[in-house]
Every structure is written in C-alpha cells, then in structure tokens.
Amino acid sequence: MDEVKGGRPTRPYRSRIREENARRTRQAVVAAATDLFVTRGYTATSLADVAVAAGVARPTVFAAFGSKAALLRQVLDEALAGDDEPVPVAQRPWYRPVWEAATGRAVLDAYAGVCTLIGGRTARVFETVRRAADGSPEVAEVWQTLLRNRRLGATMVVERLCSLGGPLRQGSDVEAAIDEVWFYNDPAHYGALVLERGWTEETFRHWLARSLRHALLSDPD
Template identity: 40%
Template sequence: MTDDVKTRRGYHAPQRTEQAAATRRAVLDAARELFTTRGYAATTVAQLAERAGVAVDTLYAAVGRKPAILRELVETAISGTDDAVPAGQRDYVRAMLAAPTAAAKIDIYASALAAMGPRTAPIFHALRDAAVRDTACAELHAEITGRRAANMRRFAADLRAAGGVRADLTDDDVADIVWAMNSTDYYRLLVHDRGWTPERFGVHLADAWCRMLLA
C-alpha cells in the first residue's frame, strides 16, 4: 500500500465515522418524534427513514430494525448521552455512592430523576404501549423493569450502609418503594396530568423517601 493510499484512507475514516454518527442521530431523532406522537405500532420503517432523510437500508445499517431502534432510544434517554451508559458509570450514581448520608444519597437520586423525566417518560410510555403487541418490545420492557428493580436493591443496600434507614423495613421493602415511585408512570401522573414541574417532582420524591424510609 502506497503512502498516498494510506493518507487518503486516514483522511476519509474520520469523515465516515462522523457521517455514521450523524445518520444514527437522525434516525433516533426521527424515531423519538414518531414513536412518541404516532405510537410505535403506527410508525413504519419507511416513515422513519423518510423523516430521518435516509434510505431504509441505511436506517437498518445505522441502528437496526424497529425493536433495536426503540432499545437505543430507551438506553440513550436513560443515559442522557448518544450512547448507553452502565448504571455504575453514570455521574449521578457515582455522586450517590460518594455521598456520606442516606438523606444526601436520596436527594441526589431524586434530583437526577427529575432531570431525566422529560426525556425518559415519553420513551417509556411508548415502550409500554409497544410491549402490548410486539414480542421483542415486551422482552425489552421486562428487561428494563427487572434491571430497574435490581438497581434499586443496590440503592437500598447503599442507603442501609450509610445508616439511618428504618429498622422495620428490609432492603427489599426499601427497593420496592423506590422502584414504584421512580417509575415514569408516577412521573406522568404528577407532571403531565397534574401539571407539576419536574423540579417539584424531584423535591417531592426526596421529601417522601426521607419521610418514608429514614428513621
């Protein structure tokens, strides 16, 4: 291989990477809009491709089929970035683990949920509706639900280790209470249906959990 060929390949590689990332973002942006307005089942792949401004084959190559696209939307909504981020690597989780008291950990988590709500609630609503008719989406919904439950048990154990958790509550009790109240369904009831701001929702969660869970 000549130096000239190597140079051309080195020059074009970053461009291809940037173009692929831009295409992926366009597909996810289109899916986010259509899945949350028209619904998952009512949105066709052709409509997604048209809204994203790409060919159907390009859409498949960039992200995948509809269930894969919905999974990417869920993961990026949770992380708040262009990619999925494992729970232990998220900034707010690291801050919670470093916080010295159970009350501080609760406050950090409640604030994080308030910030996440506007982007996660519409996507999780779309996922729940999609799970009714689509087997792959039902499996994704069950996976995410189970993952949330496991994360809450780790959160409960961390609260217990910090001290101050009510002695009459087991870690499973704590985890189940937090798991129910951190759901996007609860968020939608108060923010979408009752007109609360996300910030008020976060303050409410912190106050409620401290009252319910701590001695």
C-alpha cells in the same frame, strides 16, 4: 492483519469524517424515531417512516439498527443516558451525588434528582413502550428489561443506604425497601405529575425526595 506496502506495514483505512457522518446519521435516525414513536405510537411507525423523517434511505436505517425493536432499544438507551456514549447510568457525572452523599437523607435527595432528570427524558418513551408491549412480544421483552433495570437501580440505592449504616424503616427486610424504591423510580410518576398535572420539576423533585425518605428512613426528617 495489517498489509505490507513498500516494505512498511499499513493500517486499514479509517476515515474520521466517515465515522462522524455515520454517527450523525444514527443520531438523526434515533431523534426521528423518538419523535414518531411518541407521537404516533410504536406499532403505527415503520422503519420507512423513520427514514423519511430522518432524511435517509430505509436501507440505511436497517443497516444501522437491524430491526425496529433494536431501534427502540437505542431510543431508550439514549433517553436514559442523555447521549449515545457507552457509559452506564450509574457512572454518569449526574449520578455521582448519589455515591458521594454521606447520609441516607442525602442519598435519597440526590436520587430524587436523578429520577427527575431521567423522568424528563423518558416518561413519554416509557409510556410508548408500555402501551406497545401488549401487542408485540419483542416490545414486551423490552418492557420487562426496563422493569428489571429499574429494580437494579433501586437495589443500588438501598445498598448505598445500608453501607452508611442507618436503619431502614423496613428493618432487615431489604427486599421490601428495594420494592419501594422501584415503585418510586417509575418515570410514570413524572409523566402524571409534571406532564399531566403541570407540576414544576423542582416541586416534583421535592415530593419524590420526601416520599423516598418517609418510605425508607426510620428518621426521615
């Protein structure tokens, strides 16, 4: 409740400078954690390590995120979205071409672009989580959440295709179509072909678009 001072209500004091400093601190911590988790591994990285790399005190990291698992979730969220704004991936401007596409081919071409963008930001982080999941129940839960979210993304794409009225290669088996998109939207493909084999992102995007079209559309060309 607002306090009354001199007969006039006053608002609780909020410093924009303090809020901006806190946000910059969180961003520094997330950036440091991302680098350490990828280079050292999740298990080998402590909150104290992250604090040193970010140039802050360990209690600051704990106060901002609460636990290493929570920090990992924030690292993943920001890698997927590209920033720390609370806007879902499907509502991002760079996802809009998927919703605006007027044909099944255009939907999948746009979605291949989305997957390429996300793969570039998340492939290494996803691999870090996958490796750590076997030894940590908390990380295993994070990994399962990633798998579910990827399937939700695949479901949105297939529903978009169905809304355009074009026949799917799978006929009425929508679940099979979702499974195929879920397979192809794995950032591990980006990691294998771009990061390991040296493909350009453009080559990868064209391959992924072509693969999605041939997997899902009755008339891919």
